[in-house]
Amino acid sequence: MTTAAVKTPLGVIASGGDLPKAIAESARDGGRAVFVIALTGSAEEWVKDFPHEWCGLGEVGKLLKALKGAGCEEITMAGKIARPKFSDIKLDWKGVLVAPGIIAAARKGDDGLLRAVVETVEREGFRAIGAQDAAPGLLVQEGPLGRLKPDAEDEVDIATAFKIVRTLGELDVGQAAVVSEGLPLAVEAAEGTDAMIARIGTLPKHFRGQADKRRGVLVKAPKPIQDRKTDLPVIGIATVRNAAAVGLAGIAVEAGGALILGQKAVAEEADKLGLFVIGVKP
Amino acid sequence: MTTAAVKTPLGVIASGGDLPKAIAESARDGGRAVFVIALTGSAEEWVKDFPHEWCGLGEVGKLLKALKGAGCEEITMAGKIARPKFSDIKLDWKGVLVAPGIIAAARKGDDGLLRAVVETVEREGFRAIGAQDAAPGLLVQEGPLGRLKPDAEDEVDIATAFKIVRTLGELDVGQAAVVSEGLPLAVEAAEGTDAMIARIGTLPKHFRGQADKRRGVLVKAPKPIQDRKTDLPVIGIATVRNAAAVGLAGIAVEAGGALILGQKAVAEEADKLGLFVIGVKP
Numbered sequence: 001m002t003t004a005a006v007k008t009p010l011g012v013i014a015s016g017g018d019l020p021k022a023i024a025e026s027a028r029d030g031g032r033a034v035f036v037i038a039l040t041g042s043a044e045e046w047v048k049d050f051p052h053e054w055c056g057l058g059e060v061g062k063l064l065k066a067l068k069g070a071g072c073e074e075i076t077m078a079g080k081i082a083r084p085k086f087s088d089i090k091l092d093w094k095g096v097l098v099a100p101g102i103i104a105a106a107r108k109g110d111d112g113l114l115r116a117v118v119e120t121v122e123r124e125g126f127r128a129i130g131a132q133d134a135a136p137g138l139l140v141q142e143g144p145l146g147r148l149k150p151d152a153e154d155e156v157d158i159a160t161a162f163k164i165v166r167t168l169g170e171l172d173v174g175q176a177a178v179v180s181e182g183l184p185l186a187v188e189a190a191e192g193t194d195a196m197i198a199r200i201g202t203l204p205k206h207f208r209g210q211a212d213k214r215r216g217v218l219v220k221a222p223k224p225i226q227d228r229k230t231d232l233p234v235i236g237i238a239t240v241r242n243a244a245a246v247g248l249a250g251i252a253v254e255a256g257g258a259l260i261l262g263q264k265a266v267a268e269e270a271d272k273l274g275l276f277v278i279g280v281k282p
Numbered sequence: 283m284t285t286a287a288v289k290t291p292l293g294v295i296a297s298g299g300d301l302p303k304a305i306a307e308s309a310r311d312g313g314r315a316v317f318v319i320a321l322t323g324s325a326e327e328w329v330k331d332f333p334h335e336w337c338g339l340g341e342v343g344k345l346l347k348a349l350k351g352a353g354c355e356e357i358t359m360a361g362k363i364a365r366p367k368f369s370d371i372k373l374d375w376k377g378v379l380v381a382p383g384i385i386a387a388a389r390k391g392d393d394g395l396l397r398a399v400v401e402t403v404e405r406e407g408f409r410a411i412g413a414q415d416a417a418p419g420l421l422v423q424e425g426p427l428g429r430l431k432p433d434a435e436d437e438v439d440i441a442t443a444f445k446i447v448r449t450l451g452e453l454d455v456g457q458a459a460v461v462s463e464g465l466p467l468a469v470e471a472a473e474g475t476d477a478m479i480a481r482i483g484t485l486p487k488h489f490r491g492q493a494d495k496r497r498g499v500l501v502k503a504p505k506p507i508q509d510r511k512t513d514l515p516v517i518g519i520a521t522v523r524n525a526a527a528v529g530l531a532g533i534a535v536e537a538g539g540a541l542i543l544g545q546k547a548v549a550e551e552a553d554k555l556g557l558f559v560i561g562v563k564p
Contacts, residue, residue: 106488164453171446173466184455187469190485199481203472206388 009033010134011072011126012050013063013117015042015079019131019234022261023078024050026135035070037063042082057081061094064124075126076134077117114231131259132232138263140279142255146267148276150250153181154217158252158280160184161219169223175233178248180208180216193220193239200246209247214274218243221254221282236261240269240277250276257282291315292416293354293408294332295345295399297324297361301413301516304543305360306332308417317352319345324364339363343376346406357408358416359396396513413541414514420545422561424537428549430558432532435463436499440534440562442466443501451505457515460530462490462498475502475521482528491529496556500525503536503564518543522551522559532558539564 010027014020014036020043024034028050036043036052043054053066067075091099098120105116118128132139150158161179164187168174174188178200185203188196197218200208209215220233235253243251250270253260258279260266270277292309296302296318302325306316310332318325318334325336335348349357373381380402387398400410414421432440443461446469450456456470460482467489470478479500482490491497502515517535525533532552535542540561542548552559 160453164450164455167449167453168446168469171442171449171466173446173469177471184453184471186473187450187455187471189459189466189469190489191468191481195481195484199473199477202477207472 008073011075013077020079023135058089058091058095061092138259145277146270214249233258244273255279290355293357295359302361305417340371340373340377343374420541427559428552496531515540526555537561
């Protein structure tokens, strides 16, 4: 009997996007049983490949009962939450009890919402773990992921962008920035990384690179203050394509402090489009 | 003879937008003669109301000769520069001499371009002064400009946003941020304030205010490191309208560290739309 086999099933509370699927698959591929709570309106079709239960955002009692019934002790939660109006949420008995605290937390954004849900689950005796512990294979390692590496100028931009992201993170602002030849082109706040990258394309051309002469780097790193159980920065193949579309030279993420979904596909796409993707030790 | 009358004419190197016009009018209304260098392709029709000379971006010799001919000793420069391709710029003899340094500086953005032009002009014996010295009437005073004032929650958001803007300014990132109920909604880098405000409207509705229930503040403040001769933050009636359109509760700028164009019109528009505009001592 392997170490993985004696572990209780991993409970994955899944909302939208590719991250919860990547976690569930990575845990299963590592030999661990997985039980998925699929959040209604957010989770996607892939959940049918795992033992699972659909729960509404307000059905907290049902969710807890399903996780206990599946024998889960460790749970992780991941994904993007499509929010209905709070007035549309159907609350079960447990939902009624915890809703006021979660609604208050949710007004501060997804971070706050996730933290509040984690606390609720932990009060019920589950142990909440981060995606990086549930699926260590997703964590970014140090070094380049594909064939390309930053040149000397890119290295300077990477250092500048990391400084900006860390400083912003201490103020709880965002997780990402773009710097090109020393000039900060964009800084992420509530709009998210994809929207931030997209607006590079609207800047005057002399500020930015083009497909045939790439310039500038995207850096993503966790906020120093954030709870690493919930929300490490994530990049995937879409991030590489978005960065390529606006002429960036590459992407740098904090080694051990960010997740890459589909590392092989990301490396191949970066090679194909002519960008570097690199994990950098803080 | 008043003090103003003994001064040499103020030389205003004018590119686009409302700021150079406001400076020229403010100086003239204060009793000082004004001579305008109108930059071809950027400066606007109003220059015909002043003694002026049109100069291309590369006609540095012509520009210097015109300023000397008009008896100017102090010059100020302001406005947005519409950049042609560098290859389209017609260089006169002086332009050829200074172009390499200015082109290199321009790659770092308008800040760098303006600093390089200021240095060029000062090497020719002129004294470059900031808009706030050329037209002190444009400087933001402490206190509310219109009828409305920030409430207690707005005050907290103002303090948070100032902290973000100052920290960003130390890293030479930007001059503006929007915070709503403690949540940083947007941070300015190279895109400029108008684009930054506009994207508030694209954020999920629970993050932001609406016309009937305004939330969140825009803060603008100079970078602590910047040369105050060139680029103090500016707001005008368009800033008030843009902030109103995305549901913000108000605008706070650094008293003595920002310019307001058309203070009376800005106050009236803020009152009409239900926003506060306030100068805050750092």
